[in-house]
Amino acid sequence: MLLELSEEHKEHLAFLPQVDSAVVAEFGRIAVEFLRRGANPKIYESAARKLNVSSDTVQHGVEGLTYLLTESSKLMISELDFQDSVFVLGFSEELNKLLLQLYLDNRKEIRTILSELAPSLPSYHNLEWRLDVQLASRSLRQQIKPAVTIKLHLNQNGDHNTKVLQTDPATLLHLVQQLEQALEEMKTNHCRRVVRNIK
């Protein structure tokens, strides 16, 4: 599957052959930083001064590179497809190799960052538990009522959330049984067939 690059995109990337490969590698690093932490205009300014071009040019070059890397990573295109997609830009073989390497080196991390953009529910982080026995309450003395107190740690969009819950021994066993069944499902023939065939 080939990447389709718009005219504007190609224009932005046209800046790359005009600088040497060390600079392109540096732009690659800036592009990944941009994905991790957001834009840093100061870096664009200092690079622009060193290369004697406008900071807009630098910014477009980095953004073009960023878009190239994210689209490739999103679609998880093969090496061959990447090379063919970049070929239309008419760059030198050396530059093409550099871009491919940049893609392969950073693909995994970029995909991790992109996965954080998906709509998400709170996700499991950790579980702490404690065994309690209730001995008395205002309405009844001399009790022996076992309970399990649970602290469920959840993450959502970077926020850490905890919920304190309680359950009785019978329900605890039921929970364990149900969730073990859930884990077993992945090992069934049906699920294995799906995993094998959807690629």
Place this chain on the structure above:
Amino acid sequence: MELSESVQKGFQMLADPGSFDSNAFTLLLRAAFQSLLDAQADEAVLDHPDLKHIDPVVLKHCHAAAATYILEAGKHRADKSTLSTYLEDCKFDRERIELFCTEYQNNKNSLEILLGSIGRSLPHVTDVSWRLEYQIKTNQLHRMYRPAYLVTLSVQNTDSPSYPEISFSCSMEQLQDLVGKLKDASKSLERATQL
């Protein structure tokens, strides 16, 4: 057990065969237990024809006294001798003391269950449901191909009648971690019950 004068007066009236004959006594006693323990007991529990001849104010007073005493006795897990002592002090005859103790014994379990269920506690997990899905793509990321679980805990809250649910997603490894920890808890529970 601290009981008010009102309860004591009510019991003294109940002890008096002039105010309450045997039949009326038994009916009132049963009505007291019924209004406490029967979820569907209606307000007409004292409307029995054999109680009609008694002054309604007296009837209500004695009913309230009996119900109050029953709850206090249940709360403190009173034994037969405690009950007998108090009833003797209220001038109950032997027959009525026996009757009371028998009725109390018959209803003791239900009473304790009722009292034990009153009170505040943390949200209580009652059930779990799960969903297994195979993630293929999002608009930001294609070709994902990984399984994921969606787990929902059903929770009951003593404070509000609502039944909130807690849902969260997890990967296979995370679910294994969760199940492992719950299993540790249940093993620990098993060991504690054997001590």
